[in-house]
Amino acid sequence: MDSGDLFFTARAKSDPEKALAKARLIGRAYRRMAAAAVNVGDLDLLQGLDFLRQEASQGVPLISANLLDPSSKTPIFDPYVMQQVSGIQIAFFGVLSPNFQPEIADRIPKRVGEHIFIKDPVETAREMVLKLRDKVDMIVLLSDLGSHRDHELVKSVPGIHFVFGGHEGLGLAQPKREGKTYMFQSYAKGMFVGKLRLAIKNPGLPFQDEGGVSRIQEQIRNLDRHLQALQKQQADQPGQQLAQRIQWINQQKAKFQEELRQLSGAQSQENHFLWTLVSLNPSLREDEDTKGWIQEAGIDQD
Amino acid sequence: MKAGDLRNALGYSLEWVKIIGSFCSNVRYNGYKKSSQHGRNMRNIAWILFVLAAVTLFPFHPVEGGAAEVTLIHTSNVTGHLFPCPS
Numbered sequence: 122m123d124s125g126d127l128f129f130t131a132r133a134k135s136d137p138e139k140a141l142a143k144a145r146l147i148g149r150a151y152r153r154m155a156a157a158a159v160n161v162g163d164l165d166l167l168q169g170l171d172f173l174r175q176e177a178s179q180g181v182p183l184i185s186a187n188l189l190d191p192s193s194k195t196p197i198f199d200p201y202v203m204q205q206v207s208g209i210q211i212a213f214f215g216v217l218s219p220n221f222q223p224e225i226a227d228r229i230p231k232r233v234g235e236h237i238f239i240k241d242p243v244e245t246a247r248e249m250v251l252k253l254r255d256k257v258d259m260i261v262l263l264s265d266l267g268s269h270r271d272h273e274l275v276k277s278v279p280g281i282h283f284v285f286g287g288h289e290g291l292g293l294a295q296p297k298r299e300g301k302t303y304m305f306q307s308y309a310k311g312m313f314v315g316k317l318r319l320a321i322k323n324p325g326l327p328f329q330d331e332g333g334v335s336r337i338q339e340q341i342r343n344l345d346r347h348l349q350a351l352q353k354q355q356a357d358q359p360g361q362q363l364a365q366r367i368q369w370i371n372q373q374k375a376k377f378q379e380e381l382r383q384l385s386g387a388q389s390q391e392n393h394f395l396w397t398l399v400s401l402n403p404s405l406r407e408d409e410d411t412k413g414w415i416q417e418a419g420i421d422q423d
Numbered sequence: 424m425k426a427g428d429l430r431n432a433l434g435y436s437l438e439w440v441k442i443i444g445s446f447c448s449n450v451r452y453n454g455y456k457k458s459s460q461h462g463r464n465m466r467n468i469a470w471i472l473f474v475l476a477a478v479t480l481f482p483f484h485p486v487e488g489g490a491a492e493v494t495l496i497h498t499s500n501v502t503g504h505l506f507p508c509p510s
Contacts, residue, residue, distance in 0.1 A: 124499040131502070143503050164502060207491040261495070287499030309500035311507035317497065320490040392490070401507040415505055423504050 123151065124287040125162025125217060125265030128172075131224040141168060142418050148176040150411050158202045160215030161185040162265035162287065163222060169232045170197065184215040184263070187245040191238040201249060203257060209321055212253040215263040216242040218270065218288065242266055243277050250280040258324035261285065268297070268306060275299040282328070285315065295336060296396050301327050305396060313398045321392045329384065331395040337381045344374045 128144035129135075151159060159181055165173060177183045177198055186200035201214035219239040221229050246262065253260050259282045264271050267288040275284060281302050290309030297304040307315030319328070348370050355363045 122495065122497055123501065124497065126500045126502055127498070128501075129503050135503070140503055143505055146505060147501065147503065162500075206493045209491050209493055211493070283495075285495075285497045285499070290500040290502075305497065307497045307499050309502060309508075310504045311498070311501050315497035315499075317495040319493040319495070321493065322490045420505060423506050 122157050122213060122261075122263060122285065123159045124263040124285045125160040125215070126164040126287060127151070127159060127162070128176075129164050129167040131164055131167075131222060133224070133228070137168070139420070141172065143420060143423075144168065144172065145176075146411075146414055146418060146420070148179065148181045149414060150408075152180045153408070153411060156182060157204050158182050158184050158213035158215065158263060160217070160263035160265055161188055161198060162217055163229060164225065166229050166233050166237070167225060170236055173198070184213065185217060186214045186249050187216045187240040187242055189238045189240055191235065194238065194240075197237065201253065207321075209259060209324060210257040211259045211261060212249075212257040213261045213263055214246075214249045214253070215265070216245055216274075217265040218242065218267065222288075242270070243274050246274055246278045246281070250278055254280050258321075259283075264288070268304070271304050272297065272299060275302045275304065283317070292398055293396075294398060295332060296330065298330075303328065303330070303394070303396075307398060311401055313400055316397050316399050318395045318397075319392065320394070323392065326391050329391045329393040331393045332397075334381065334384050337377050337384065341374060341377050341381070344370055344377070348374070 183198045185198050188197050201212050203212050262281050262284045264286040265288045271284050271286045284304040286306050291306045292308035293306045351367050
């Protein structure tokens with residue numbers, strides 16, 4: 122799945138013909154990967170709606186719940202898709218921001234200005250959750266709003282399990298949490314993919330971050346190393362300040378140990394997940410067919 | 424279908440497989456001579472029904488340790504890049 126700004130760059134100088142050829146190859150590659158859902162981001166509007174409609178008709182699962190036809194006020198693409206995976210029914214819906222990125226703010230209205238209406242994302246998300254919550258086990262939001270707006274949206278709209286965001290191209294090594302909702306970001310330009318592994322015992326129960334345990338264990342190890350160094354220093358040259366520092370670190374360690382104990386206990390009863398950012402470095406094997414399509418198109422660099 | 428419905432469907436499916444399985448056993452051991460053509464046909468039909476029931480009523484993946492496993496792969500802001508930027 123993709124949370125938006127898949128096809129085009131904001132760079133004004135890019136050759137439109139080459140940009141379209143590359144965008145078509147990307148669409149083909151996402152079809153080959155059997156992407157479940159691709160959210161429309163503001164950059165995706167740069168070459169107009171016809172390109173996106175064509176991609177959707179060829180099988181790219183484009184979604185947007187708040188990109189509407191201005192006259193009918195109905196979604197231009199599917200507002201959501203549902204997928205059943207391992208017996209779990211998942212709904213993916215998408216939103217984009219009504220405020221375009223500054224570099225393209227004047228270019229989008231020229232291309233699609235009178236052909237689109239972008240509805241308030243929070244209102245849209247609320248309607249989507251009401252519509253989907255009795256139909257599916259899990260609701261996933263693909264967002265092109267940016268991390269701050271994702272956070273605001275999740276605060277106003279409970280009931281979304283996971284938000285996969287983008288827009289600014291940031292990455293999150295550990296998810297953000299608001300209530301029962303977790304938010305993730307996976308950087309930009311194909312540098313990384315985000316991988317979320319879920320183990321679901323009962324979709325109605327909250328999710329527990331498995332990575333939280335390893336992060337706390339790492340914190341404890343770091344504190345232990347620090348503590349050893351300070352204790353050695355204290356043995357060589359005792360001092361009041363050093364003793365206070367050691368005491369403070371011991372208190373921190375005890376706090377983390379308690380947190381770890383609580384997390385480990387909860388993990389046996391709840392659903393849990395593990396989030397990792399996987400670097401797409403050149404050592405990974407290329408898909409030969411996709412590589413062939415790119416070569417056929419005569420493209421050797423971005 | 425939600426997971427709760429899934430569990431109900433699974434229980435329901437098990438009941439059906441038991442019923443058809445029991446029918447197969449009855450066909451096998453009662454009523455028909457094992458050597459008769461009619462008996463063989465009935466047994467074959469019953470076993471075909473049993474296999475069909477087992478295949479069609481269990482479309483769900485078995486899950487490890489009672490938990491369903493789902494992996495979601497996410498990309499964002501690819502912005503027309505065919506070749507990944509070095510990370």
